[in-house]
Amino acid sequence: MPLLYVTDLAYPARGRRYCDEDIFLTSRLREHFALALCHPADARALMPGFDAVIVRNSGPVLHYQEEYDAFRAAALAAGTAVYNPLTGRADMAGKQYLLDLTAAGYPVIPTVDDPARLGELPQVPEYVVKPKQGADSIGLTFTATPDGPAGEVLIQPRIDFAYEVSFYFVDDTFQYALHAPDPARRWELRPYEPTGEDLAFARSFVEWNTLSHGIQRVDACRAPSGELLLVELEDLNPYLSLDLVPAGVRDAFVTSLAGSLRSFLG
Structure with a gap:
């Protein structure tokens, strides 16, 4: 089953190297799927030749909004399988979710x-x-x-938080967590061992999003009073910082991702 893997290998992300992460992921996913890489601006034109599309480190959509909107509309019209599925309620659909979660009383800024x-x-x-x-x-x-x-x-x-922490999920399964001890250095991340309370916090947003399959990153900050508050729920193309986790964790993530893709694609 051939997959079209959407990535912007040249995107100049601050403190991150999108290309390295996607080179690693595609090298490992080739063990399970036939795949080809393309730039997000080319996804609409190329996707008819593939059974499914996986959107990964494609950069902020606002840089190619017209092309993304056309891709999304065409994929929905054709019934093309897109991973993450296009039913996400968080960043995939814009920032309205921050207002919705605030109104619903969730622990969000x-x-x-x-x-x-x-x-x-x-x-x-x-x-x-x-x-x-x-x-x-x-x-x-x-x-x-x-x-x-x-x-x-x-x-x-503006909250004077102690640190930021990110929780990474495949489907509804927690994979690992990373935190930035220095609030001024968002992408200088270190492994983080979450408590049960931390995981319950992160899982509540994954459950709220109701995606049956996909990769999600729950970004939070530790408020001065000690509780976690949601900063962002990334369900479109979350960067994974896989280079910062131990090899065993990376291997487990790839296994989970491959299994999720197989389940999603039937």
Whole structure:
């Protein structure tokens, strides 16, 4: 069963090397599937020649929004199998989920999308403001007086968190966790041993997303009061930092991914 593996090997990610991760993953997935690599802008044109498409380190969609929208529409119209499935409710569908989770009372950094609703957030010296359609910290600013068009920006309190931590899942199975001990160095990650409470936190968002198959990364921060708060639920093309985990963990991840793909593709 031939797979089309979508990646931008040349994307200049800060603190990460997308190309190394995808070279590793494709070298291992070739043991299980026939596959070819393509740039995300070429995915729509090439996918009819493949049984399925796996989207990996393809970079922020906003850099090729028109091509991505066309790919998504064509895949849905043709019934093409896309992994992760296109039913994701988190970053795959934009940032509305941060507002939905805030309204539902989940442990997430409180978020509004209208400066007129600032009173619904904790009062803090500074706020984070970013485009609602943004990604990868593009357009992010810090200000004491948030503004912007209602419905087009996200506004959150700036939290003096202790560290960030990411939990990585294949389907609903936890794989590993990594954390950034220095808040100023987001991608200088080290292995993290989660507690049962940590895993319950991360799993609650994977369950909320209801994806039957796929790779998800739950990004959180440790608030000053000690609890974890969701920063982002990445379900489109999460970078995995596989180079930072032990070889045995990498092998287990590849085995889980191959098994998930086989199950998804039937």
